[in-house]
Amino acid sequence: MTNYKNDRRFNGSYFLEEVELKLKKRLDEIRKSLSDGQKEIDNMQEYYWENYTEMDEYGYEDYDNQQALLHQVNANNEKLQLKHRFEKMLDAPFFGRVDFMYDGDDEPEPFYIGIGNFAEKNGMQPLIYDWRAPVSSLFYDYDKGPASYEAPAGRLDGEILSKWQFKIQNGELVYAFESDTKIDDDILKKELGTNSDVKLKNIVRTIQKEQNALIRNKTAYNLIVDGRAGSGKTVVAMHRLAWLLFNNRKTMSADNVMILSPNGIFGDYIAGVLPEVGEDNVPEKEFDSLMEEILFVDCDYETKLEQADRITTHPDMESPEMKNIAWKSSIAFYQAFNKYLEEYTANIKFKDFHFEKTEFTKDQIEKMFYNRFARYPVYERFEKIAYFIADRVEDEQDQAFTDEKHQKMENQITKEMIYQYAERNLIELYQDFLNSQAEQYPGIEQYRNEYGKVCYEDILAVFYLQIYFYGCKSYDNIKHLVIDEMQDYNIFQYAVLDRIFKCKKTILGDSLQVLYYNPEETVLDVLQTVFVPHGGTGGCQIKTLDTAYRSTCEITEFCNKILEADRASDEGEAHPLNRHGMEPVTEQAESIEDAAGFIAEKLDYGELDDFDNVAILCDDEERAFAMYKELEEYEQVTYLTNQSTVYNGGVVVLPKFLAKGMEFDAVFVINEQDVMENRISRHAFYISCTRALHQLYVIDVTN
Numbered sequence: 001m002t003n004y005k006n007d008r009r010f011n012g013s014y015f016l017e018e019v020e021l022k023l024k025k026r027l028d029e030i031r032k033s034l035s036d037g038q039k040e041i042d043n044m045q046e047y048y049w050e051n052y053t054e055m056d057e058y059g060y061e062d063y064d065n066q067q068a069l070l071h072q073v074n075a076n077n078e079k080l081q082l083k084h085r086f087e088k089m090l091d092a093p094f095f096g097r098v099d100f101m102y103d104g105d106d107e108p109e110p111f112y113i114g115i116g117n118f119a120e121k122n123g124m125q126p127l128i129y130d131w132r133a134p135v136s137s138l139f140y141d142y143d144k145g146p147a148s149y150e151a152p153a154g155r156l157d158g159e160i161l162s163k164w165q166f167k168i169q170n171g172e173l174v175y176a177f178e179s180d181t182k183i184d185d186d187i188l189k190k191e192l193g194t195n196s197d198v199k200l201k202n203i204v205r206t207i208q209k210e211q212n213a214l215i216r217n218k219t220a221y222n223l224i225v226d227g228r229a230g231s232g233k234t235v236v237a238m239h240r241l242a243w244l245l246f247n248n249r250k251t252m253s254a255d256n257v258m259i260l261s262p263n264g265i266f267g268d269y270i271a272g273v274l275p276e277v278g279e280d281n282v283p284e285k286e287f288d289s290l291m292e293e294i295l296f297v298d299c300d301y302e303t304k305l306e307q308a309d310r311i312t313t314h315p316d317m318e319s320p321e322m323k324n325i326a327w328k329s330s331i332a333f334y335q336a337f338n339k340y341l342e343e344y345t346a347n348i349k350f351k352d353f354h355f356e357k358t359e360f361t362k363d364q365i366e367k368m369f370y371n372r373f374a375r376y377p378v379y380e381r382f383e384k385i386a387y388f389i390a391d392r393v394e395d396e397q398d399q400a401f402t403d404e405k406h407q408k409m410e411n412q413i414t415k416e417m418i419y420q421y422a423e424r425n426l427i428e429l430y431q432d433f434l435n436s437q438a439e440q441y442p443g444i445e446q447y448r449n450e451y452g453k454v455c456y457e458d459i460l461a462v463f464y465l466q467i468y469f470y471g472c473k474s475y476d477n478i479k480h481l482v483i484d485e486m487q488d489y490n491i492f493q494y495a496v497l498d499r500i501f502k503c504k505k506t507i508l509g510d511s512l513q514v515l516y517y518n519p520e521e522t523v524l525d526v527l528q529t530v531f532v533p534h535g536g537t538g539g540c541q542i543k544t545l546d547t548a549y550r551s552t553c554e555i556t557e558f559c560n561k562i563l564e565a566d567r568a569s570d571e572g573e574a575h576p577l578n579r580h581g582m583e584p585v586t587e588q589a590e591s592i593e594d595a596a597g598f599i600a601e602k603l604d605y606g607e608l609d610d611f612d613n614v615a616i617l618c619d620d621e622e623r624a625f626a627m628y629k630e631l632e633e634y635e636q637v638t639y640l641t642n643q644s645t646v647y648n649g650g651v652v653v654l655p656k657f658l659a660k661g662m663e664f665d666a667v668f669v670i671n672e673q674d675v676m677e678n679r680i681s682r683h684a685f686y687i688s689c690t691r692a693l694h695q696l697y698v699i700d701v702t703n
Contacts, residue, residue, distance in 0.1 A: 010099065010110050012166055012176045019093045019112075019127055020171055022120055023086055030083045037076040044069045085116045088276075092168040093118070094128050095205040098138045100147070102158040113139050115204060115277055131204045131277070132246040139163065140212040165205070203235050204277060210545060215240045220541035222531045224486070225508035226524060228574035229559065229690030230550025233508040234661055237482050238273040240506055244480055245279050254280040256479040260287060260497070262488060264645035265654075266661050287493060294472055294500070295463050297426050300453045304488075305642055307456035308657060309620070310449070311680060320443055327441060328457040329490040331521060331529050337461060340433045341468055345378050346370075348421050355413055358393045360385075377471030377499075379418055386413035422469070427454070430462050460492040472500045483507045485660055487514035487523045494530040505531075507540075512563060513660065513687045548574040550663050552581035555689070555696050562686045566679060574690075584689075584696040592623070595670055595699045596630035603634050603651070611665035611695075614651040617688045618670045621655050627670065628653040656688045667692035672701045 044065065094114040101108040111129055113136045118128040129136050137149050138160060148157040167174040207215065214236050217223055223240075227233040241257055254274075259282060261267045267284040274281050288304055302310075310321060327333050350369070353360045365385060373381040390409045394401050401409070423429045434445045447458040454462070481501045483489070486509030489497075497505075511522050524542060533539035548556045556576035589595040599616060608614050616631075618624040621641055628639040631653065640647070640654040647662075656669075667689070675685035689696055 013173055016173055023090055027086050030079050034076060034079050037072055041072050089114060089116060091170060095166050096139045097164040099161045100138055100158050101161055108161050111135050132243045140207050141209055211236050214543055215243050221537055222505045222540040224527055224540050224542040226511050227545030228548055229510055230548040231545035232549055234484055237506050237508050242274055242277045242279045252479050254282045256477060257282045258478050259284040259482045262485045262660055263658055265640060265647050265658055268645055268647050269662055291463055297462055299427060301459035302453050302456040304456060325457050331491055334491045355389055356393060358396055360389050378469045380471045382417040383414050386410040389413050426462050426465050430465055464492040464496050467496050467499045475500055479503050481505045485509050487511055491526045498530055514683060546575050548576045550693055552579050554581055554583045555692050558584045559686055559689045562682055581694050586698045589699050589701050590703050592626055592701060593630060595701055596627055599668055613649045613664045614666045615659060615664040616653045616668045617656045617659055619672055624653050624655045656684055659691050663693055664691055665693050666695040668697045670699050
């Protein structure tokens with residue numbers, strides 16, 4: 001066998017030079033093609049407007065011109081996307097290489113891996129393979145030795161002879177490192193030890209084996225990832241979306257996926273990941289905005305944040321306030337409500353239905369409602385029945401209706417049937433259910449807060465009631481949904497999402513990072529209750545991530561101790577990567593002014609200058625604003641609220657609940673209460689401290 005390592009393809013430095021030259025050549029060709037394409041578009045548009053009035057009367061020429069224009073516009077858009085990807089690749093064309101010997105071959109094949117595919121010409125073998133390509137799994141899943149990967153044609157076996165990791169910046173090779181393992185620990189620690197970015201960054205160079213298995217999971221209908229703080233849950237979810245879009249590009253585009261995120265700041269924080277790894281950004285929404293968009297009941301109701309304020313105001317689990325929230329968020333309450341709705345539906349009082357001069361008998365309606373259309377939401381069944389009644393009207397009037405007239409009649413019939421047979425006031429129906437439970441659970445009939453608003457836990461049940469009866473088709477185009485911070489959703493929210501988004505889902509979070517925590521009924525229990533297998537779909541796979549890549553050992557161990565009282569064993573503990581740093585600092589302050597003085601001293605002496613992102617976390621928006629006013633003389637300090645939608649880094653003051661899912665180089669946690677007093681405050685404290693990468697300061701305000 002010849003010495004393959006003398007081949008220029010196996011020399012990272014030579015290969016980098018060749019690839020950069022070929023990338024630049026392809027970019028020149030694409031730029032010229034784009035310019036020519038734009039001229040063609042301009043000529044088509046000019047011809048169209050000059051000759052529009054003279055085109056044939058049947059519109060064939062007009063249609064042909066429009067199609068040709070659309071084809072050219074689409075072609076230019078595809079070339080523009082290719083241009084953007086190749087321009088990014090010029091900075092760092094590849095980051096890894098696997099030398100793979102197929103079984104039966106005498107020479108290995110080098111596979112260079114980058115953020116996207118690159119070949120000299122379309123249709124030629126790639127010089128660089130997209131990190132999402134099947135062959136790239138060799139880099140992430142195997143050490144040297146026997147290996148295989150699943151190609152479109154089937155499994156291919158062989159042996160990995162060598163593996164290389166590269167760091168390339170601005171087109172220059174920083175290092176090349178041959179390693180027996182996928183990601184060398186020293187390199188990983190160095191990468192993780194750098195400052196955090198303003199936005200969430202891609203991890204294609206450092207994806208770990210357990211993370212890669214989640215990204216490329218093909219078998220789960222609903223993939224549930226329960227990961228400890230800093231284990232890379234969110235970034236894994238974003239890379240999974242990129243992988244899904246790449247491997248299903250014929251049937252799925254960025255418009256067919258959605259991310260449900262906790263708040264607008266978080267949405268801005270994650271916005272850059274998908275473009276970094278070669279995909280367009282996808283739609284992102286908060287649950288409360290989704291509810292506001294779909295819910296049609298006419299009443300004022302609480303927001304999630306207003307409920308959070310009630311929880312922190314009444315942290316005693318035995319208080320009537322907390323008992324109500326606990327019961328109305330429980331699996332048992334959900335099951336009792338479903339039983340009530342099933343009985344309500346089974347006892348609808350039907351009678352003969354008349355529309356114009358056409359009659360549909362009670363028996364005919366019941367048969368269609370309870371049998372033929374039983375799988376549809378309750379009131380959607382009336383739409384289905386209305387179609388047949390409209391057909392009957394058409395037959396009896398002996399005339400053919402236009403589609404528009406038929407649809408209009410269906411709508412009229414549907415409204416009339418709901419008016420005759422169903423309860424239209426959802427709040428009243430929900431109140432009836434609560435009253436039926438009041439003897440067993442005194443006080444449960446109270447569903448409004450002190451300001452007259454429907455409580456958040458109650459409006460979620462009403463929202464579910466609406467979807468149960470009316471269904472929702474607004475998001476039938478979504479083919480994959482990502483739900484982040486899974487522990488923040490209760491059972492009714494998941495039941496709503498299951499019915500609105502009839503697609504596969506990736507659901508991730510940390511079962512320990514929950515404000516209201518019931519040790520006897522976790523979010524994992526809720527998920528397995530809602531997402532049950534049915535008709536070949538549904539069900540869920542639960543996977544865990546327990547290695548904390550974000551924080552130093554010292555910070556991770558400090559955070560683990562916060563929840564010691566809530567764990568019966570070490571189960572659920574985060575296991576830190578062996579990266580060390582400064583011990584967390586605990587300070588006492590007599591007032592918020594003193595706490596601000598401690599932070600100001602750090603700013604004055606430049607102790608935070610090396611950090612790009614620093615967070616000052618306070619108990620709520622009021623306290624965060626008070627802290628900001630103390631520090632507003634410093635230009636680098638900004639204030640974030642729940643209404644904020646842009647995050648630009650620097651030193652930010654924000655309420656603790658807004659920091660979920662984010663990370664910062666240094667974190668100041670301001671406590672104005674005994675955070676170890678009860679389960680709720682302990683978990684809020686844990687969430688805050690786990691945001692820190694390198695330095696953590698805890699300031700307890702005593703007055």
